[in-house]
Each structure stands twice: as C-alpha cells, then as structure tokens.
Amino acid sequence: MSEIKESLFGKTLAELTEISKSLGLPSYTGGQIAYWLYKTDVVSFDEMSNISKKSRALLQQNFNFGVKAPMSVKESADGTKKYLFSAGNGKFIEAAYIPDGKRHTLCVSSQVGCKMGCLFCMTGKQGFQGHLSAGEILNQLRSIPERKLMTNIVYMGMGEPFDNLEAVMKSQEILTAEYGFAISVRKVTVSTIGIIPAMREFLEKSKCNLAVSLHTPFDDERRKLMPIQNVYPLKEVIATIQEFDIGKYRRVSFEYIMFKGVNDTRRHVNELARILNKVKSRINLIRFHPIPDTPLLSSDEATILDFQQALNDKGIVTTLRASRGQDIEAACGLLSTKELVKAQREMEDNKPKA
Amino acid sequence: MNLEHTTFNFAKKDAGNGVFLFVLTSLKNTVYQRIKVSQTKSLLICLHRFNTRQQPNYDLENMKRKLSLNKVKVSRQTEIAPGVFVLSFPRPWDFVAGQVLGIGAHETDEARLYSIASGELDDEVDILYNINPDGKLTPWLAKVNTGDNIWVSEPFGSFTGTGEPGWWIASGTGIAPFSAMFRTGLTAGKKLLHGGRDLHSFYFHEKFKSTFGDNYVRCCSREEGPEIYPGRLTKYLSEQEQLPANEKYYLCGSAEMVVEVRDLLISKGIPFNNIISEIYF
Numbered sequence: 001m002s003e004i005k006e007s008l009f010g011k012t013l014a015e016l017t018e019i020s021k022s023l024g025l026p027s028y029t030g031g032q033i034a035y036w037l038y039k040t041d042v043v044s045f046d047e048m049s050n051i052s053k054k055s056r057a058l059l060q061q062n063f064n065f066g067v068k069a070p071m072s073v074k075e076s077a078d079g080t081k082k083y084l085f086s087a088g089n090g091k092f093i094e095a096a097y098i099p100d101g102k103r104h105t106l107c108v109s110s111q112v113g114c115k116m117g118c119l120f121c122m123t124g125k126q127g128f129q130g131h132l133s134a135g136e137i138l139n140q141l142r143s144i145p146e147r148k149l150m151t152n153i154v155y156m157g158m159g160e161p162f163d164n165l166e167a168v169m170k171s172q173e174i175l176t177a178e179y180g181f182a183i184s185v186r187k188v189t190v191s192t193i194g195i196i197p198a199m200r201e202f203l204e205k206s207k208c209n210l211a212v213s214l215h216t217p218f219d220d221e222r223r224k225l226m227p228i229q230n231v232y233p234l235k236e237v238i239a240t241i242q243e244f245d246i247g248k249y250r251r252v253s254f255e256y257i258m259f260k261g262v263n264d265t266r267r268h269v270n271e272l273a274r275i276l277n278k279v280k281s282r283i284n285l286i287r288f289h290p291i292p293d294t295p296l297l298s299s300d301e302a303t304i305l306d307f308q309q310a311l312n313d314k315g316i317v318t319t320l321r322a323s324r325g326q327d328i329e330a331a332c333g334l335l336s337t338k339e340l341v342k343a344q345r346e347m348e349d350n351k352p353k354a
Numbered sequence: 355m356n357l358e359h360t361t362f363n364f365a366k367k368d369a370g371n372g373v374f375l376f377v378l379t380s381l382k383n384t385v386y387q388r389i390k391v392s393q394t395k396s397l398l399i400c401l402h403r404f405n406t407r408q409q410p411n412y413d414l415e416n417m418k419r420k421l422s423l424n425k426v427k428v429s430r431q432t433e434i435a436p437g438v439f440v441l442s443f444p445r446p447w448d449f450v451a452g453q454v455l456g457i458g459a460h461e462t463d464e465a466r467l468y469s470i471a472s473g474e475l476d477d478e479v480d481i482l483y484n485i486n487p488d489g490k491l492t493p494w495l496a497k498v499n500t501g502d503n504i505w506v507s508e509p510f511g512s513f514t515g516t517g518e519p520g521w522w523i524a525s526g527t528g529i530a531p532f533s534a535m536f537r538t539g540l541t542a543g544k545k546l547l548h549g550g551r552d553l554h555s556f557y558f559h560e561k562f563k564s565t566f567g568d569n570y571v572r573c574c575s576r577e578e579g580p581e582i583y584p585g586r587l588t589k590y591l592s593e594q595e596q597l598p599a600n601e602k603y604y605l606c607g608s609a610e611m612v613v614e615v616r617d618l619l620i621s622k623g624i625p626f627n628n629i630i631s632e633i634y635f
Binding site: 113114115116117119124125126127128160163197219223224227228229230231233293295296 | 421454464465467510511512513608609610612613616617620621625626627629630631632633634635
C-alpha cells in the first residue's frame with residue numbers, strides 16, 4: 001500500500017516556503033504555490049504554469065494537491081445550498097451556502113460531528129468522529145462554484161471550532177491573509193459555545209469576529225441545554241471577553257435560540273440586560289428548527305418579536321436571524337451526517353470477517 | 355434537605371491563619387459540607403449559608419487563574435485495567451465531588467481536563483484515565499512514576515453531586531465523578547449504571563457492589579459475565595418499564611453516550627430539566 005501523502009492545500013505561506021526550501025526549490029516558490037492554491041481554480045500541480053516542470057514533478061512526488069470536489073449538493077427553495085464532502089474513512093461533513101442579496105455567506109464545518117452534546121443541535125446527535133485539518137475547512141470554500149461570490153465566512157457548521165483550535169486558527173489565517181483568500185477579518189466569524197482557554201487564545205491572536213452560543217443567561221438552565229456550562233460557565237465566558245479591548249471594528253455577538261417557555265420570558269430579558277450591560281456586543285436571536293425527539297419547541301413569532309423589542313429597549317442591539325435552507329436541513333443546528341456515518345458502520349459490520 | 359431538621363456531627367480542624375475547617379457529617383455518616391470559617395465568625399451563620407448543598411459559587415478572580423498549573427508530586431500510579439490507570443497525589447486544596455481539574459506535563463502546557471475520582475475528605479487526589487494513543491498527554495502520563503512531578507490546576511466545575519435520590523449513569527472512565535461522589539458519601543437513594551465494552555471496564559466495582567447491591571448495574575456490550583447485564587446502557591434503560599420522572603439523572607461519558615442516553619430518557623418521559631450531563635472532550 002502506498003503511503004498517504006500530505007496535502008499542500010491548507011498550508012500557510014511560511015509552511016509552503018519551508019517546504020520549497022526543503023525540496024531544494026527557490027524560497028519564492030512558496031509564494032507561487034500559495035497563489036495557485038488560494039487565488040485560482042486550478043486543482044492539479046500540472047496547471048501551476050509559472051513553476052518549472054521539474055519542480056512540479058518534485059511537488060507531486062511528495063504531496064497531494066489537496067482540493068476535493070463536493071460529493072453532492074442540495075438546493076433549497078430559498079436559494080440556500082448544502083454541500084456534502086467526504087472527510088475520508090467513511091466520514092462526512094456539510095457546508096451551507098446562503099445567498100442574501102449582495103451578501104453571500106458560507107457556513108463551514110470544523111469537525112466531523114461534535115463532542116459538545118447541546119440538547120438542541122442535530123450535529124451533536126451523531127457524536128464525534130474527528131477533527132478537520134485547515135485544508136479540509138478551507139476546501140469547503142475553495143471547491144464550490146460560488147467561491148468567488150463569497151463575502152462572509154462563518155464557522156457555524158458542524159463541530160465546535162475551539163475544540164479544534166490549531167486547524168481553525170490556521171484556516172482563518174489563510175482565509176484573511178493577502179497571500180490567501182484575502183477576505184476581510186471583519187467578514188469572518190468564529191462561533192463557540194465558550195471553551196475559555198481556546199477562546200482567550202483566539203481573542204489574543206485573531207482579529208476575526210466572535211460569536212458565543214448563549215441561549216439562556218441562567219446557569220442552572222444553561223447547563224441542562226449545554227453540558228459545557230458545567231466546566232466553562234457563561235459568567236466566566238463573559239468575564240474573559242471583557243478582558244479584551246474588542247475595538248471599533250471587531251464584533252462580538254451572542255447567539256440566542258428561542259425555545260418556547262424555556263428561555264423566552266421577561267425574566268430572561270432582564271437577566272440578559274444585566275449580564276451584558278458592560279459588554280460591547282449584540283444579541284442575534286435565532287428561531288429554533290426542531291430536530292427529531294427534541295423536547296424543545298420554537299417560541300412563537302409574536303414572542304420572538306416582543307423579546308427582540310424588549311432587549312432593544314434595554315439598549316442591547318438585538319437582531320433576528322432569518323431562517324434559511326430549512327427544507328434541505330441546512331438551517332442553524334440542522335447540519336448532520338449521522339445517517340451516512342450509520343450506513344458506513346453497518347456496511348463495515350456486514351463485511352465478511354476474515 | 356433542611357438543616358433545621360437534621361442533626362450533624364462536626365469535626366474542627368485548624369487550617370492556620372485563624373481559619374478553621376468544619377467538616378459536617380450527618381448521622382447517616384454522609385459528609386455534607388466542608389466549611390472554612392474564621393475564628394471570629396459564628397458557625398451558626400455559616401450553617402445558615404449552607405442550609406442546602408449549594409452549587410459552587412463562581413469566583414471570577416479564581417476562575418481566571420484556574421488553568422494556571424501548579425507542580426505536584428505523584429504518590430502512586432496503578433494500572434487497574436489494560437491501558438487504564440489511577441494516578442494519585444496528595445490533596446493540595448478542597449474541592450466538591452464531581453469537579454474536574456486540568457493536568458499538563460509542564461507548567462505552560464494546555465491542560466487537559468479530568469474528573470477527580472477520590473472523595474472530598476481523602477488525603478490524596480485520584481485521577482482515573484485511559485491511554486489515548488493519539489493524545490498528547492496520556493501516553494506520557496502513563497509513564498510517570500512515584501516521586502515524579504506533574505502539573506495540575508485547581509479544581510473547578512459544577513457537575514457536582516447532591517444528597518437527593520438520583521441516577522448516576524456513566525460509560526468507561528466517565529465513572530470518575532461518580533466515584534468521587536460515592537467516596538464523599540453521597541450514596542443515599544442513588545442507582546449507578548455503568549456501561550463498558552469489556553468485563554474489565556467496570557472500575558471500582560467491588561466498592562460499588564458492596565454499597566449499592568442491586569442498585570449497581572454493569573452493562574457490558576462485548577462480553578458476558580456473572581451479574582453483568584449483556585448489552586449497552588441504552589438497551590438496559592430502554593427495557594425499564596418505568597423510570598422515576600422526578601429524580602435527577604446525571605450522565606458522564608463520551609458525547610455519543612450522553613446524547614443517546616439523554617434522548618432515550620426524554621423519550622421515556624424524563625423532563626430534560628432533570629438530566630444533567632458532563633461530556634469528556
């Protein structure tokens with residue numbers, strides 16, 4: 001069996017330069033490779049026309065190019081598309097492309113499945129199957145036809161980005177760097193449930209936006225919706241964010257899914273206003289998209305609008321996210337490849353034993 | 355539980371600097387609360403403050419420091435099953451049973467979190483872990499010997515036990531926080547379910563068996579043995595005709611186990627408000 005080669009796609013400029021040097025190529029070859037990987041549509045070494053044939057052969061001998069086309073795509077009536085990718089070894093991930101006028105957003109996955117087990121999330125129901133590399137995260141953008149339209153990237157797909165910090169940090173460097181995809185840091189948002197040590201590192205080292213899943217301001221309620229509360233409580237998450245000067249352009253937002261009778265009362269409005277009083281942030285309300293066997297229901301429309309108004313009245317900028325792609329299960333909290341994982345496992349179980 | 359109707363014994367220990375440690379023990383020998391008070395304060399005032407077993411308060415200053423690591427000397431390391439170890443070191447602080455701590459090989463390491471498996475009053479802190487061959491810490495940790503140093507954070511977390519009746523449900527090394535609650539004496543009215551692949555997965559089973567009797571169920575998915583339920587935890591739970599809806603269910607283990615068991619409990623009529631989970635990540 002031949003050895004699996006490493007992919008070049010997903011390497012930073014510094015890494016590509018180092019690789020070039022180690023192969024005896026001029027150091028500027030690193031920049032040339034970065035151009036072909038991140039600025040063009042080419043998918044093979046042969047197409048890197050400003051690199052010598054000999055150098056290309058050497059690269060091909062040692063590395064995979066690393067861009068993989070999606071396996072399939074589903075399109076919603078509202079124009080949202082859900083792409084399915086293989087992550088190798090019977091693992092699969094999804095990414096959602098959401099067009100909205102001039103705004104084109106790609107919601108990328110950072111892990112196969114998720115370890116966090118939030119009560120309201122479909123991804124959590126499939127358990128955890130693995131981390132994605134920086135290349136696999138960026139491939140969700142690079143390999144789709146809408147790539148050049150993309151204005152915003154959000155790490156809100158499958159997985160907890162801060163449980164895979166190294167790959168996430170590397171991918172957002174390449175996304176925002178001049179040598180990479182050159183997307184403004186203001187247009188990239190990483191969403192977390194609040195893994196504090198990793199969040200602190202992100203706030204220190206990155207200029208991208210941060211979104212935190214909040215969902216209730218009360219400790220005892222939150223730990224029943226989100227087990228992470230037992231380890232990293234919301235109060236501490238907020239205190240950590242307050243340690244940083246968020247600045248004029250960076251945005252911190254709190255995601256808040258509205259659950260009927262659970263977190264949609266005036267008591268919640270008052271407590272949110274109290275705990276976020278001194279935090280430069282906004283709240284993004286999200287309608288709950290029910291998942292199988294869930295005990296939770298979405299708040300009704302009137303309650304959601306009242307809740308939004310009440311928070312705005314208290315001086316907290318509160319927006320309501322439009323539900324998109326619900327008919328193809330691409331909406332918030334619905335991404336899952338559980339059925340594919342199950343099918344793969346059944347196939348393996350049914351293989352004749354040696 | 356209301357203190358007005360409960361009689362306690364208490365032990366007093368001089369903790370230095372005018373601070374005393376009171377260990378309250380109910381007549382059923384359940385350690386109830388450890389209280390530090392200064393010499394000048396009245397114990398009665400403290401009793402009033404702790405009239406129920408409280409969730410730990412979050413001291414933000416302390417929280418910010420929690421993953422700063424301090425050196426401790428390992429007093430013992432025992433392989434209790436193939437690839438599964440209990441590592442012990444002298445207890446440097448108080449904690450609440452069910453809490454976690456961070457461990458690193460060096461002071462500057464990104465700490466990995468582990469539940470404490472020993473009781474609140476034990477002299478040593480026990481950590482139960484298995485070797486993750488792809489992990490950064492456990493292959494190193496397994497080679498640590500008595501007298502070697504490791505780096506640990508102060509304990510934290512709110513997945514903590516109560517004296518109320520309830521179910522403790524764990525898979526694999528997820529048994530650790532329940533072991534801590536057990537060794538702290540929070541056993542009254544508890545039922546313990548432990549899932550494992552092999553017969554050697556049921557760590558500390560002798561102690562659990564002798565205290566819980568039939569309220570201790572071992573579910574083994576790959577092997578059969580005496581007094582072992584053949585099958586996964588979820589199979590055992592799905593066969594239970596009636597589960598008490600008003601009791602708390604504490605789950606600890608992998609994300610997959612926690613999510614599956616939680617869904618199953620909800621499908622059997624347990625309100626999600628009565629399900630509290632800790633996931634290993």
